[in-house]
Amino acid sequence: MKIVGVHFWDKKVHLCWSDGGSVSTASFNLPADLRRDDILEQEFALAGVFKAITQYLGEKAGITEFGMVVCVPDEFGVNDIKRVYEVGKQSNIVIVRTVNETLALALALYAEYDFDGRLLAAVVNENRVGISEYDFSDEGVEKIATYVAGPWAGSSFARAPFIYNHSSKLFEATEAEIIFSAGGMNSSISLEQGLKSYIKSSAFVNQNIEFKMVGAEGIVDGLGLLCGKIEGQEAVAGLGVKDTFSPYEMCVSINGELYTVMNPEASLTQNAGTEVKKLPESGRDFEEFTVYEKRKTSYINLGTAKVSRESLDSYYRKPVFVGLNINDKREISLLIQDMATDKYIEMPIGAAGGAAGSGDDEGDVSGFIEKILPIIDNLEYASKFAQDPDNPYTKGILQSYENAVKILEENGIKIISGEGEPFDFNLQNAVAHVTDVDLPENTVKQVMQTGYVYKGKVLRTASVIVAN
Numbered sequence: 001m002k003i004v005g006v007h008f009w010d011k012k013v014h015l016c017w018s019d020g021g022s023v024s025t026a027s028f029n030l031p032a033d034l035r036r037d038d039i040l041e042q043e044f045a046l047a048g049v050f051k052a053i054t055q056y057l058g059e060k061a062g063i064t065e066f067g068m069v070v071c072v073p074d075e076f077g078v079n080d081i082k083r084v085y086e087v088g089k090q091s092n093i094v095i096v097r098t099v100n101e102t103l104a105l106a107l108a109l110y111a112e113y114d115f116d117g118r119l120l121a122a123v124v125n126e127n128r129v130g131i132s133e134y135d136f137s138d139e140g141v142e143k144i145a146t147y148v149a150g151p152w153a154g155s156s157f158a159r160a161p162f163i164y165n166h167s168s169k170l171f172e173a174t175e176a177e178i179i180f181s182a183g184g185m186n187s188s189i190s191l192e193q194g195l196k197s198y199i200k201s202s203a204f205v206n207q208n209i210e211f212k213m214v215g216a217e218g219i220v221d222g223l224g225l226l227c228g229k230i231e232g233q234e235a236v237a238g239l240g241v242k243d244t245f246s247p248y249e250m251c252v253s254i255n256g257e258l259y260t261v262m263n264p265e266a267s268l269t270q271n272a273g274t275e276v277k278k279l280p281e282s283g284r285d286f287e288e289f290t291v292y293e294k295r296k297t298s299y300i301n302l303g304t305a306k307v308s309r310e311s312l313d314s315y316y317r318k319p320v321f322v323g324l325n326i327n328d329k330r331e332i333s334l335l336i337q338d339m340a341t342d343k344y345i346e347m348p349i350g351a352a353g354g355a356a357g358s359g360d361d362e363g364d365v366s367g368f369i370e371k372i373l374p375i376i377d378n379l380e381y382a383s384k385f386a387q388d389p390d391n392p393y394t395k396g397i398l399q400s401y402e403n404a405v406k407i408l409e410e411n412g413i414k415i416i417s418g419e420g421e422p423f424d425f426n427l428q429n430a431v432a433h434v435t436d437v438d439l440p441e442n443t444v445k446q447v448m449q450t451g452y453v454y455k456g457k458v459l460r461t462a463s464v465i466v467a468n
Helices: 043-061 078-090 101-112 167-172 185-201 217-231 309-315 361-384 392-410
Strands: 002-009 012-018 023-029 066-072 094-100 117-124 128-137 140-151 178-183 210-214 249-254 257-262 272-276 286-295 298-308 320-326 332-338 344-348 413-416 428-434 443-449 451-454 457-460 462-467
Touching: 002 043, 002 101, 002 217, 012 043, 012 217, 023 043, 023 217, 043 078, 043 361, 066 078, 066 101, 066 217, 078 094, 078 298, 094 101, 094 217, 101 117, 101 128, 101 140, 101 178, 101 217, 117 185, 140 167, 140 428, 178 185, 185 210, 249 320, 257 320, 286 309, 286 332, 298 309, 298 332, 298 344, 309 332, 309 344, 361 392, 361 451, 361 457, 392 413, 428 443
Parallel strands: 002 066, 066 094, 117 178, 178 210, 428 462
Antiparallel strands: 002 012, 012 023, 117 128, 128 140, 249 257, 249 286, 257 272, 272 320, 286 298, 320 332, 332 344, 413 451, 443 462, 451 457
């Protein structure tokens, strides 16, 4: 099976695959109705593009059996990446792996330059930036940490999207002596100027750090090398790739008590956890373990497991290790281990808001709702862009969407509103920031994708544009 890399950049789909040492590339414009910057955040749009990619590969490249490596922004967390796998599954496409943009760039740099040591890889376009540190050695490329990542609309780093509360200090202490920046010429120049000003005005350790600009095509080249590595091609057999699990801290709540179990630097597929002196007890017939991804001051629910007291009987009143076991698809298992023995319990973490293996009816309902949301998204999208409301076909779409929303509301699912209201990071995800003098700062200007809440639990945050 051929492995094909996919990167969305500048309203285009960029494809690549390895041909035994060299990388073949192709690109085509996004379909007119899907020409947007947030393809990976929109399930309905991503499904449409996956279909277009399949058609293009078959007709233009003669590739009919393939797996995908999807390049994602550096700020993507576990749920963001999980969405890519889920849409791929719904579209009958095998997503082999995801890789963020700076890592793809780092792989291209590793192949091109004879370099050992630390460097910063930066990727920037008109509205998004990512900066991560990598270590180059004979063993290949290892990601150390992500520092800056997210929507970015200017050259100033005074309000740069540092990934979590302390990442600016870690960024200033980097051992890297060089920054490679990939992107459009204007964006790269803007980033370089902003970084130089920030470095001079901060406690940045290496004031003489060197800047180099490279083209955005380097991201695709590195992606193609990774495709060859996954296929097992001899030409790239020596290319080592060590990624991190998430750019954010991972926490586990045990009956409401929160413990940090994984730092942002934790490597992908590496177990991590913490010692708990005494397992908190709820007084119920089960204990509840919920995994969160900490993003500055907010916590993203990744899933819950309820474990019976009977199963945990021998783990009470003694130190236990509580950790996470993860794989390259970001699937999470909870690990509870007796510190004095090798005895342990391991269980998969269910969908956010649900309970793995608990038989919780509420969790089952949440899971069902999440599965039908892409269908409702398609109806909503068609309704927004309907040209002739008097056309019987259009009327049918509008009525179907209205009925779907009514059924959701009757069953306790509420739409997350927001336009004209203050931005709420608990309910909304800012996909872009714009200047609008007619709106107060930090106000939602436009909802790009509707969010939903079920019985107080967020099924999906609303994707919004925020006015600054």
